[in-house]
Amino acid sequence: MQIHFHGAAQTVTGSMHLIEVNGSKLLLECGLYQGPRMESFERNRNFHFDPKTIDAVILSHAHIDHSGNLPHLVKNGFNGPIFATPATADLGRVMLLDSGHIQERQAESMSYYNAKRGLPPVDPLYTQEEAAEVAPLFQPIHYGTSFEAAKGVKARFVDAGHILGSAAVDLEIQEKGRKVRLWFSGDIGRRDLPILRDPILPEETDILLMESTYGDKPHRDPETAYVEMRDVILRTLHRGGKVIIPAFAVGRTQELVYNLNRMFEAGDLPGIPVYVDSPLAVNASDVFKRHPECFDTEMLREIHSGHPALEFKNLTYIHSLEASKALNERKDPMIIISASGMAEVGRIVYHIRWNIENKKNTIMIVSWQAPNTLGRRLADREEHIRIFGETYPVKAEIATIGGLSAHAGQDLLTEYALGVKNSAKKVFLVHGEPRGTLPLKEKIEALGMRKVVYPRMRDVAEI
Secondary structure, three states: OOEEEOOOOOOOOOOOOEEEEEOEEEEEEOOOOOOOOHHHHHHHHOOOOOOOOOOOOEEEOOOOOHHHHHHHHHOOOOOOOOOOOHHHHHHHHHHHHHHHHHHHHHHHHHHHHHHOOOOOOOOOOHHHHHHHOHHHHHEOOOOOOOOOEEEOOEEEEEEEOOOOOEEEEEEEEEEEEEEEEEEEEEOOOOOOOOOOOOOOOOOOOEEEEEEEEEEOOOOOOOEEEEHHHHHHHHHHHOOOOOOEEEEOOOOOOOOOOOHHHHHOOOOOOOOEEEEEHHHHHHHHHHHHOOOHHOOOEEEEEEEEOOOOOOOOOOEEEEOHHHHHHHHHOOOOOOOEEEEEOOOOOOOHOOOOOOOOOOOEEEEOOOOOOOOHHHHHHHHOOOEEEEEEEEEOOOOEEEEEOOHOOOOHHHHHHHOOOOEEEEOOEEEEEEOOOHHHHHHHHHHHHHOOOOOOEEEOOOOOOEO
């Protein structure tokens, strides 16, 4: 058996790991790499394997850095099953269509600037129409249900607690008369976050393939982050400003809405309007409502008591582009949550453009930001930023709320790894930059873990 690391190796995005076993090829995820624009363009277009030879894909969750290159995989000849939980399959359908729209818009933009330089136009990585061709390949599998993923490979999904439908993948592999248990963490969530159940930790595993995004630090308590978020909003409203929040349309947006609802219900915030301005977030919130099997006890109790967890009086979901543009013409205090979470594409870029020069306003960063993105430049407190080719001084307050992350911090990641200390023959740390992963590697090795590996892109591991 071999594991080929084709993505999220010594970086966070583009998750893609190929397992070759018993003559079959099983792909764990097929995500988009997100980083410098030209590097992303080249990396996402070039697979280092033949998509036609892949027998099946297993998808841990629907975030685009884990699922977003599936349409390109299908476009290049893959036609096997894509195994996922029912919620991930439903989210994947809407998210990939949205991604297709973004690919079309990015190609138009690159073609426009190429024409100015006398260069040829650029085709999109894939179109919305091509993204739609992925949907029939989804094979929904419920948590805990065993299924045959490939020859000699039985799999099951267990709760990861990251976003709706997210799962770790437990693989029981039989090859040449031996049995190997491989556990792929996907993205590991946190305990006691709103809406979703807590992550399930591995046990008695031979090979652990786990994420390490925040391996360098523990997270603050979610309630501490909640209070800090409330205080930033109140400070901004006192100035008469707007709060602009770049947020991933799936997961983070719904958690923010949940927390804002709590603040209003507790009387901590005045009755100002809150807008979710992302067509994808609107569709994703509808998917959330169809999958109560993913909710924790508190969320189910609120729903059964008639308390709307994802809707409240002050909240408006924006559908049309005209209504989105109108928000930037208004001067009254408000909260705008908009995608994308790294502020690279989507309506959030326009909201930042129109609000960044007003010192009354706040841009609130609530999630990890990839290098070279607009979100990272804001989080790094750069004094000037470029948007649509123009430079703007950063006069708005930039607030970062680290404790809202849906990824496990160093403490839970350490506990996750140590759960298989007595059984694991090898641990592979993926989905992490060196500054996040290397401290975790050092810590779990100091606690007695054996053979902890931080693979590079294109590395191959013999199991």
